[in-house]
Amino acid sequence: MGTIYRKGKEGRRATSWPRWGKDPEEILGLLPEGLRRREPPWLPQVSQGELVRHYTELSRMNYGVDTGFYPLGSCTMKYNPKLHEELACLPGFAELHPLLPEEATQGMLEVLWRLGELLKGIAGMPGITLQPAAGAHGELTGMLLIRRYFEDKGELERRTKILLPDSAHGTNPASAAMMGFQVVSVPSNEQGTVDLAALEERLGEDVAGIMLTVPNTLGIFERDILRITAMVHEVGGLCYFDGANLNAFLGRARPGDMGADIFHFNLHKTFSTPHGSGGPGAGPLAVSEPLLPYLPVPQIVKEGDRFMLSYEVPKTIGRVHPFFGNVLVMVKALAYILTLGDEGLREASAGAVLAANYLRVRLRDIYAVPYDGLCKHEFVASTKNLGVKARDVAKRLIDYGFHPPTVYFPLIVEEALMIEPTETETLETLDAFIDAMHRIAEEAQKQPELLAEAPHNAPVRRLDEVKAAREPVLREERP
């Protein structure tokens, strides 16, 4: 399948535009000569029919949640309600410019305000900003808040360290480092949770905070969470919670009650807004009382029955997004929460945890589960005991019609398969997946080449990633 650049022909076009009044050359004369484009950009020249066939064909080479089971750990690939898409396209939302007067955007501001209030309730925390465009952007915003907080207290100079469990998402250390913090790793214990003695050793007055994922990336809830957050608070540090795994305790427990100071939501994960081939997501951030004075502006507030923008945050870190964040994603998240209600939120986490534990117990006889025990919404298996590569099992799953789990993460498990089924898959699908995993384990012994050469019936065979990195070809070259 070639790119669109290999389709079409000189002189074809897919769109038409109104005629202008003047001669085009005369219009161009409005621009200074030296700044007029000398050579047109090289763009495709295709008919509308060719264009539609090309992107339809590309879509068929993709695997989405609507195609089949997508147990990509840490990504919460649940079913994406179709209502969401229609609501986000309503002209009353989609066609609004963000700089219209407040009188003209009351409905939009109400959406944002209501979502903010609901997210505060879910987090059990008093402050919110909707601006971060993704989880990692929320982390970066969190690091800015921590800096500002300690700057205000005159402690920034000495609070140089952010602690991170060794099971953390890669975005965590990257976000901390981007804002100038030194990253200090905290090892996990045999249960896969934070080693309290190791944490104790690393705690001191040079610690600005800790970044935790709850439940952690092994899918295990930190039973000592209250102890951990208390220990960090004891030395004056702040607790950042990565909310990627909120689906595990939705409607049942609140990060604010666990000692979180900052908590980011991933609306594209937990609230199914969806993932869009890699974005846009949204990463709203809830904060505890001490961090309220530093939140980004503007804040969306309600006075009487009016919604308005407020810039009255005395020590704000400023804006992290040019406007209000990924608003259309938020429209979908609000629709999702309203659909579920309290009952549905609990049902979602119950279904997710039930499905994950079911898969865990049905797979653990064949695939090693190094940190076995009650898991939350996901768990991590390993292919090491079978003597095969996680990558090969993953690619073979494609032949069975499944999207592979997350592989080689978290880093503390060798040949890791991180499996997150979500609550929206039927028991029949889970059983079919278990069956495929069993068969692949058998194939690994009897016909290992089936795995090593997989996939066999995807749009392409296994792709050469080394070649791609060694001789980067990153664009189509002009003929």
Next chain:
Amino acid sequence: MEYVPHTRADIERMLRAIGVEDVEELFDDIPEEIRKNYVPLGLPPLSELEVRQELEALAARNRKLVPFVGFGLYDHYIPAVVNELARRSEFYTAYTPYQAEVSQGTLTWMFEYQTMICELTGMEVANASMYDGATALAEAVLMARRIVGGDRVLVPRSLNPFHREVVETYCRGAGIGVVDVPYDETGRLTLGDVPEGTVALIVQQPNGLGIIEDLSGLKERLGDVFLIVSVYPVALGVLEPPGSFGADIVVGEGQPLGNPLSFGGPLLGIFATRRKYLRMMPGRVSGRTVDAEGKEGYVMTLQTREQHIRRERATSNICTNSALCALRATIYLAALGAEGLREVALLSLEKAHDLAEAIAGIPGYELAFSGPFFNEFVVKCPDPAGVVKRLYREGIAVGPPEYVARMGVEGAFSVAVTEKRTEGELQRLVEVLRG
């Protein structure tokens, strides 16, 4: 609940396999004192119909004003093919193409997008998207510092004030000082001496006041200091691209390429640079390779720059980006071609100039700057706040005076025009200004 398929019998079977009696037992590992503190939201579940009605009612409470507002986001026409194709659920229900063999659709259009962005900007490599134009600009400054070193960045007073605020936020956190660069009566920036320790000069093209900057000679004056240019991609249909003027990094807000205004999000961050800086660039990249049978295909490549591999030494923390918006931009550019893009740019250019001429002809109104502009311009008048209110009452929105003032122009509002604005709308605006 319609999204969860588990029947009573399914639940029983799963519980038996796990060896627990009740679903609630699965949450025993969460300390009880935490669980018992949970406060429900007080929300009953709603049917699809009820949720639709509720959200439609909220959408209806927003008043439709004819948008003559710009500030980086522009009301261009989105051809029906863009909406139709980008809404295919094989695209929107997929995630980052970690598994290349089942993500060839995404990886192929990412490769097309990278090509198109290089062509538009005149640069050699582009990533597959950032969140928006403002954070792309901030990331460009951070990337420049990794290469150039230094501790301050030169920022024009005429930079889009929202982009400026985001850059300032990031720079404060990263320990980079912001030094203002003034503009003259034409509205163009005037670059004085480049101080020691400068990371980069930011130039916006056209700038926040709508004025087209003259990029020639800037890079020569900067030497090793980076020239970062933030572009309005539609304008590049008729303007010489920054790559021709030696820009080191080109960023921009990609919303005008086939994405709705969306009350300011989601947006699309464009990011392109020189090939020699490829390994310092943030964000995802799709690369061409071959499969085991020698057939062409695409993978995410150069991932050793990225956070999931490099962790605290990554070029950025970005993970989820703005892929679906980049897909829309790709389809938009493929649909328009160079010719269509030029036509859209010419229409916007022509209408903006017709309107500017008409406004400048009204007693009391004048253009704030004498420099050349593309489709956005600043108008000075005695009572801009009153004028803007009068326009709102008549169903017309222009660029608010308070935001124009943030670029140092008092007593003025701004006007942006796209091909969507009709003769009738232009006339109406002029009539209301005449009073």
